[in-house]
Amino acid sequence: MDNSQIIKYLQDKDVHKIKFAFADIDGILRGKVIHRKKFIDGLQEGYGFCDVVFGWDSADALYDGVEVTGWHTGFPDKPCRIDLNTFRTVPWEDNIPFFLADFSGSDGAGLASCPRSLLKRIMHDCEEMGFHAEFAQEFEWFNFRESPESLREKGFSGLQPLTPGMYGYSILRPSQNSAFYYDLFNLLEQFNITLEGLHTETGPGVYEAAILHCRVLEAADKAVLFKTAVKEIAARHHIVASFMAKWNTDLPGCSGHIHQSLWSLDRRYNLFYSIEEEGNISPLLKQYIAGQLYCLPYILPMLAPTVNSYKRLVEGAWAPTTVSWGYDNRTTALRVLNPSEKYTRLEMRVPGADSNPYLAMAASLASGLYGIKNRLLLDIEAVKGNAYQNSEIERLPADLYSAAMAMNESPVARELFGEAFVDHFVKTRLWEWKQYAKQVSNWELRRYFEII
Incomplete structure (x- = not known):
């Protein structure tokens, strides 16, 4: 599906909320539910997501000494991008639309600590x-x-x-x-x-x-x-x-x-x-x-x-x-x-x-x-x-x-x-x-x- 098809689907189904998530370094899904307007607005530029998700462990305790984020950076938002190819609905949650995301940059680079971005790069090499x-x-x-x-x-x-x-x-x-x-x-x-x-x-x-x-x-x-x-x-x-x-x-x-x-x-x-x-x-x-x-x-x-x-x-x-x-x-x-x-x-x-x-x-x-x-x-x-x-x-x-x-x-x-x-x-x-x-x-x- 491309942007226009997704937007049409949401409008035709009168969908007002969308769930998305990405995997942190431990493979734990982190995400949120957002409104349709925010979803559509972010399709091009991505969605700001606090980069602490790559600065803490599975118990939300902050790592020592990692460079990607921390108190030394102020824990800013990083652009998280949804992959429209991952679209599905969650049958046990009233078929809410669901997408996976990652921290791949628009230039193909992205956040080095993002596991999905790493696999995408290796798959491309393959x-x-x-x-x-x-x-x-x-x-x-x-x-x-x-x-x-x-x-x-x-x-x-x-x-x-x-x-x-x-x-x-x-x-x-x-x-x-x-x-x-x-x-x-x-x-x-x-x-x-x-x-x-x-x-x-x-x-x-x-x-x-x-x-x-x-x-x-x-x-x-x-x-x-x-x-x-x-x-x-x-x-x-x-x-x-x-x-x-x-x-x-x-x-x-x-x-x-x-x-x-x-x-x-x-x-x-x-x-x-x-x-x-x-x-x-x-x-x-x-x-x-x-x-x-x-x-x-x-x-x-x-x-x-x-x-x-x-x-x-x-x-x-x-x-x-x-x-x-x-x-x-x-x-x-x-x-x-x-x-x-x-x-x-x-x-x-x-x-x-x-x-x-x-x-x-x-x-x-x-x-x-x-x-x-x-x-x-x-x-x-x-x-x-x-x-x-x-x-x-x-x-x-x-x-x-x-x-x-x-x-x-x-x-x-x-x-x-x-x-x-x-x-x-x-x-x-x-x-x-x-x-x-x-x-x-x-x-x-x-x-x-x-x-x-």
Whole structure:
């Protein structure tokens, strides 16, 4: 839709209010509802939005030392621009029109700390190289019979899951909550987020959904919207949905795997597939894999952005711990799926459900393209069997601090994403680590309080 079509739609439907939002550095949607007149007036020049949204963390606490904004700048407004291609209506909110926005400038530059703007730039580079990037993200998450109030009253412990027991791929459990289950599938479809599949995963009250693949920017848009949409739909059923990577020591974590492939610009040919090559994977895919493996230790915070992310990346927890790849191997960081030309793709298994889809997809695409640009050789053999037990494979950084420092010291990350983004992002991750490091945990109290 262009400006005139959108304006005509609003007038014909007698719409007086519009909702828009953008994703901050953590992938959290920030936005507001505005009047039709303000919406129309801002279509060309954008809408002023306080840039504090890139100067504070997920709890609205101000970062230390970031340059993009702060008390030293006075927290001014920055021009936020709506992308008309993201138009949809919210079916569970009387079909209010909804748009996604970002901080891309009219000159194509924009705010270095804006995740969507970063992905747009990398997608443009990809298309300049002659490739169409087709992506999709899938999510696992836990559902609880709780409310925001009860979570706090209980201190986030002793929570009641939606259903008890380990019921992965169960037909029984969803039928016991069919109103919620089918609301997810149907309302997300109406919200222009088509699910390829929806099922229970192993664990009490766990669901998994795979979003249908599409162009990388649209795929990230849908993934970001999916998480908030699920939470809003769940709330209408008196359920709290959590995308925390690892909420319970004794239960599996929640993944956010990314499926990716490169196609010809006309979308006719899957460039990752070759019937003439071993394993039917093309030389281009081998370079793409080599790029991701080479860059992985230096881009890890973009895939695993929280302190909690690394509680999921442990041996035997269905999450990778090594710089590795394999054919249909769920113990490796990269999993090649090659059943046919149509479905040959690469699955990045590092991201958890807590990842920011814009940053996780930007990191995946940029690192893969790095391998193609530099014609890297895939000199790491495909892992057969259990990657956890192979002591010869390089291990991933084990915590957010180590990962953030590796990214900060890497010229590769700065080449891929630019000095300004890396400086800002690393400072936000080190801030996250500092907030964690100064806390006294329940484990410490139980361990040391009396006996030490």
